Amino acid sequence: MSIFTSKNFKLLSNPLNLENPVTVQILGICSALAVTTKLKPAIVMGLSVMVVTAFSNLVISAMRNTIPPRIRIIVQLVVVASMVILVDQLLRAFVYDVSKQLSVYVGLIITNCIIMGRLEAFAMGNKPWPSFIDGIGNGIGYALILIVVAFIRELFGSGAILGYQVVPQSFYDAGYINNGMMIMPTMALVLVGVIIWIQRSFNKELIEKD
Amino acid sequence: MKNFSNNYTFIFSTIMVVVVALLLSLAAMQLKPFQDKNIEVEKKQNILASIRIKSTVKNAVDLYSKYITDSYVINNKGEKQEGVAFDVDLKKELGKPASERVLPVFIGTLDNKTMAYVMPLRGKGLWGPIWGYISLQPDLNTVYGAIFDHQGETPGLGAEISTEWFQKPFFGKKIFKDSTEFVSVKVLKGGAKKDDPHAVDAISGGTITSKALEAMLDSCLVQYKPYFIKNRHQ
Numbered sequence: 004m005s006i007f008t009s010k011n012f013k014l015l016s017n018p019l020n021l022e023n024p025v026t027v028q029i030l031g032i033c034s035a036l037a038v039t040t041k042l043k044p045a046i047v048m049g050l051s052v053m054v055v056t057a058f059s060n061l062v063i064s065a066m067r068n069t070i071p072p073r074i075r076i077i078v079q080l081v082v083v084a085s086m087v088i089l090v091d092q093l094l095r096a097f098v099y100d101v102s103k104q105l106s107v108y109v110g111l112i113i114t115n116c117i118i119m120g121r122l123e124a125f126a127m128g129n130k131p132w133p134s135f136i137d138g139i140g141n142g143i144g145y146a147l148i149l150i151v152v153a154f155i156r157e158l159f160g161s162g163a164i165l166g167y168q169v170v171p172q173s174f175y176d177a178g179y180i181n182n183g184m185m186i187m188p189t190m191a192l193v194l195v196g197v198i199i200w201i202q203r204s205f206n207k208e209l210i211e212k213d
Numbered sequence: 214m215k216n217f218s219n220n221y222t223f224i225f226s227t228i229m230v231v232v233v234a235l236l237l238s239l240a241a242m243q244l245k246p247f248q249d250k251n252i253e254v255e256k257k258q259n260i261l262a263s264i265r266i267k268s269t270v271k272n273a274v275d276l277y278s279k280y281i282t283d284s285y286v287i288n289n290k291g292e293k294q295e296g297v298a299f300d301v302d303l304k305k306e307l308g309k310p311a312s313e314r315v316l317p318v319f320i321g322t323l324d325n326k327t328m329a330y331v332m333p334l335r336g337k338g339l340w341g342p343i344w345g346y347i348s349l350q351p352d353l354n355t356v357y358g359a360i361f362d363h364q365g366e367t368p369g370l371g372a373e374i375s376t377e378w379f380q381k382p383f384f385g386k387k388i389f390k391d392s393t394e395f396v397s398v399k400v401l402k403g404g405a406k407k408d409d410p411h412a413v414d415a416i417s418g419g420t421i422t423s424k425a426l427e428a429m430l431d432s433c434l435v436q437y438k439p440y441f442i443k444n445r446h447q
Contacts, residue, residue, distance in 0.1 A: 071217035085233045089240055096247035186368050
């Protein structure tokens with residue numbers, strides 16, 4: 004079993020673009036709106052989701068032949084929920100300030116559609132290793148969109164990147180002001196819309212025919 | 214798809230639940246000391262901030278033991294009670310009847326040897342709890358410093374209570390009128406008069422949070438009124 008066959012590599016790269024969970028499958032939008040006012044929480048949220056998708060894919064895939072089909076959704080939920088609780092506890096112990104900013108959204112990873120979607124669609128029918136890669140890929144796909152949105156929102160909403168002021172004071176003296184709209188969730192939705200637009204103008208096969 | 218018997222399903226779910234419960238409780242127990250430490254450091258940073266001392270996560274514990282020289286708990290008649298001020302959970306206390314509450318007082322000694330008296334605050338904001346610490350000068354009338362925080366007030370509006378521009382105007386305000394009548398500090402919509410010693414500006418668009426903060430100041434500080442009157446140094 005090689006680590007990266009071309010098939011496995013596809014599992015990793017497809018979710019970044021053609022099968023992106025946020026912009027193509029439109030999953031996990033609510034947390035994408037909520038945690039993207041600043042870059043740091045967005046990165047931590049992206050990582051947390053990646054860890055949870057990857058490891059719950061791995062665990063579910065390893066157990067897939069022993070899970071009774073009638074209770075499979077419950078089993079998936081139990082696995083996802085315990086992963087999320089672990090992640091939440093770890094964040095609280097080691098990055099307390101970020102865990103405060105993410106507040107309820109870490110807990111809400113449980114209901115993030117990406118995770119259940121990948122478990123049902125992929126992990127239940129594939130071997131553990133490809134499932135793990137699929138989870139990582141989808142986590143990165145989600146994190147990527149969050150980071151792009153958060154970068155733009157923090158830059159224009161607070162004039163900073165990762166908390167460091169990048170818009171010089173002379174700009175403010177000259178009359179520049181931070182865009183308060185960027186801090187509101189509405190702008191995150193608009194930005195995700197713009198990303199989807201750009202993505203589809205480059206990938207014509209994503210455009211629905213009507 | 215394979216068929217599984219009912220027995221198998223039952224045994225499977227029982228084992229799963231036990232294993233998961235074991236794993237999670239183990240993790241929670243291992244991580245608890247780290248989490249408690251974080252909460253303690255945050256509280257110390259807040260108390261320090263209320264006497265206008267900036268601290269970082271690293272030096273908060275040292276600075277706290279340097280500047281906070283005394284602390285005790287009192288009841289609503291201003292009498293000292295048994296108890297450790299730092300361990301008082303204000304949320305629990307505010308749930309009790311007023312006469313059974315214990316109220317913490319932290320006493321800071323500043324670099325110039327004057328004292329500052331720190332009182333914790335807690336109230337209801339628009340979306341969730343708001344809290345903070347306020348410190349008074351030795352006359353127990355003039356505000357020395359204040360810090361407020363919130364769980365989920367509206368960003369850009371109510372959430373501004375945690376910013377410096379909102380907190381700074383509290384410095385120097387007086388909570389007693391003619392040294393006997395308790396008036397607290399009002400948070401006025403439309404702006405406070407420049408020379409009004411008992412009021413600050415509210416936040417435009419954050420009226421409900423501003424009013425909630427005013428109510429929190431009033432309801433938390435009024436409990437200390439007997440203590441203030443008894444212990445003030447003119």
